[in-house]
Amino acid sequence: MxxxxxxxxxxxxxxxxxxxxxxxxxxxxxxxxxxxxxxxxxxxxxxxxxxxxxxxxxxxxxxxxxxxxxxxxxxxxTREAPGTYPELEILKFLTTAGDRALATLIDSMPVLFSADWAAAATEKLPRSVVYSSWRAPADVPLPDDTPARPTAGTLPSGLHVITAPLPPLALSIMLARAEGPGFHRNEVHRLTRILEIFLMLPAIERGADRAFRKMSAQRL
Missing domain, CATH: 3.30.70.260 (ACT domain)
Known part of the structure; x- marks a missing residue:
């Protein structure tokens, strides 16, 4: 391993x-x-x-x-294979993912950062999880407030997290690591750069809008 x-x-x-x-x-x-x-x-x-x-x-x-x-x-x-450039591979996939761009990003983040899970949620209360990776808990511990920029911290439970806003999409994301050390500032900076590029990709906002509509329809 x-x-x-x-x-x-x-x-x-x-x-x-x-x-x-x-x-x-x-x-x-x-x-x-x-x-x-x-x-x-x-x-x-x-x-x-x-x-x-x-x-x-x-x-x-x-x-x-x-x-x-x-x-x-x-x-x-960790699942991050050494000697590779996973960010480049993921960004390549995102350019052609269409409506699944957000889901592709969330699914890839635990691998990119040797973490356990990731999730995206609405910023407005009551907050709802839009998409989460397969190891995310049923009850994602979303913070009350989303920081203005990607921020690392450790919850009272001992869970290490990075919380980051996606302002154009009215979403925030959470990346979590239960095992190992807290996220280093270099990891926070790396995630910041990935999100900046992600938000520049075409059709990102359209895909997020469809995800919102699908979630709303499931509640009715």
Missing amino acids: LLRLRIALPDRPGSLGQVTRALGSAGADITQVIVLDRGDGRALDDFTVYWPDAAPREYLVHALESVEGVRIDGIWA
Whole structure:
């Protein structure tokens, strides 16, 4: 299986090599490393590794704890294949998705961000879910207010979320991760850029309008 590891480590020569050796000795096959942050003598990296399905993740924890100065922020499952450009693939699909553009976006977001589920809902009260991905709960924990821009946070339940407005569509979306760390600001920025491009695509507003009408008809 694929795992994502968010690791903070000293930003000095040799530290990354120590981490990769520790992961290799534990049996992990490293396929990708992404630097999220650097500053004040520290670095924050996301590692993607292949890990045997039956092997306990504690082996990874023990191996990393042997490296001085390392902090593990999270270990969680991911479906984002390393070495690919999933944003480009999804945006390509969206250009031809027509009325299903919104549904295609929502279905793709958990994969793009190594998250659990996503949902789109109306902004006006009473709020209603227009579309949700297959792992979304029956009762999506929608916030009372939608932020003016994509914003990350953690709910009292421990669920990590990004909430973002789609003003032209009178919708907001929620992306949720139950396992692993909270969403990093780089992930928030990445989502912001994807949504900006999404809203520029032709027929997006027409497709959302049809979704509203379909939802209203089902209530009657």
